[in-house]
Amino acid sequence: MKLLIISDCHANIDALQAVWEKEKDCDYILFLGDMVDYGLYPKETVRWFMDRKEKLFAVRGNHDEWILTHRDDPKPKEPLTNFQTLTFSQLGREEYDFLASLPHETAFTLGDMDVYMCHTPDELSNEVFFAEQQMSNLQMAGFVEERFATKYPQGQKDKKLLLYGHSHLQWVASAGQGRWIANPGSLSYRFGSFEPVRCADYMVWQDGDFGLRHVNFDTTHLYHQGQQFTNPEAARLARAFYRKKGESL
Numbered sequence: 001m002k003l004l005i006i007s008d009c010h011a012n013i014d015a016l017q018a019v020w021e022k023e024k025d026c027d028y029i030l031f032l033g034d035m036v037d038y039g040l041y042p043k044e045t046v047r048w049f050m051d052r053k054e055k056l057f058a059v060r061g062n063h064d065e066w067i068l069t070h071r072d073d074p075k076p077k078e079p080l081t082n083f084q085t086l087t088f089s090q091l092g093r094e095e096y097d098f099l100a101s102l103p104h105e106t107a108f109t110l111g112d113m114d115v116y117m118c119h120t121p122d123e124l125s126n127e128v129f130f131a132e133q134q135m136s137n138l139q140m141a142g143f144v145e146e147r148f149a150t151k152y153p154q155g156q157k158d159k160k161l162l163l164y165g166h167s168h169l170q171w172v173a174s175a176g177q178g179r180w181i182a183n184p185g186s187l188s189y190r191f192g193s194f195e196p197v198r199c200a201d202y203m204v205w206q207d208g209d210f211g212l213r214h215v216n217f218d219t220t221h222l223y224h225q226g227q228q229f230t231n232p233e234a235a236r237l238a239r240a241f242y243r244k245k246g247e248s249l
């Protein structure tokens with residue numbers, strides 16, 4: 001069985017398609033949250049997941065949650081960011097309904113594995129996020145084991161996978177007794193940076209082990225397509241985010 005494990009796509013359809021070109025023979029897609037926001041193609045991205053829902057297990061992230069919470073909010077406390085404005089302008093009823101159908105966490109069995117997935121195991125107190133900055137993989141495995149042991153799936157299968165995203169930091173550790181902890185990283189960003197990258201991080205589970213994978217994607221399409229957005233905000237974002245080094249807006 002081959003699992004494609006991805007997270008923190010942040011409305012990046014080009015990264016998704018580049019990953020899919022390489023991994024479309026997977027049996028299941030496991031997505032760990034932050035489908036939208038901080039990217040230029042929220043509608044296409046949500047529809048990409050909707051089109052594959054027969055083989056998809058997914059949870060919502062904090063950015064998905066924010067968009068859902070504020071979509072009908074006429075007076076948000078904070079001014080909307082450019083990305084939030086863009087996301088609201090693109091998503092329709094079907095995409096919102098799909099996002100709203102995603103749970104905060106989920107547990108299920110696949111073959112000889114019990115799987116638990118969430119966007120972050122500490123419900124955004126960011127304890128895990130900060131620990132990841134200071135600890136080795138082995139230390140992190142111990143930390144998560146100690147603090148979040150109850151998050152491990154409780155089934156009877158030989159292998160137990162605890163999967164989460166949010167920090168955009170790719171790492172995996174075996175915690176012994178068939179227990180694994182893994183964060184596939186982000187398709188769009190790197191840990192601690194809001195500058196988008198041109199290489200998507202993700203993971204594949206196959207033959208009883210994790211593969212840490214990376215694929216470059218071409219942002220030329222994003223850059224040029226962005227200039228043609230009728231939404232001037234989107235065009236400005238495309239220039240801002242995908243301009244070449246040293247190029248002015």
Ligand SMILES: [Fe+2]
Binds near residue numbers: 034
């Ligand atoms: Fe994220």
Ligand SMILES: [Fe+2]
Binds near residue numbers: 063165167
């Ligand atoms: Fe997040």
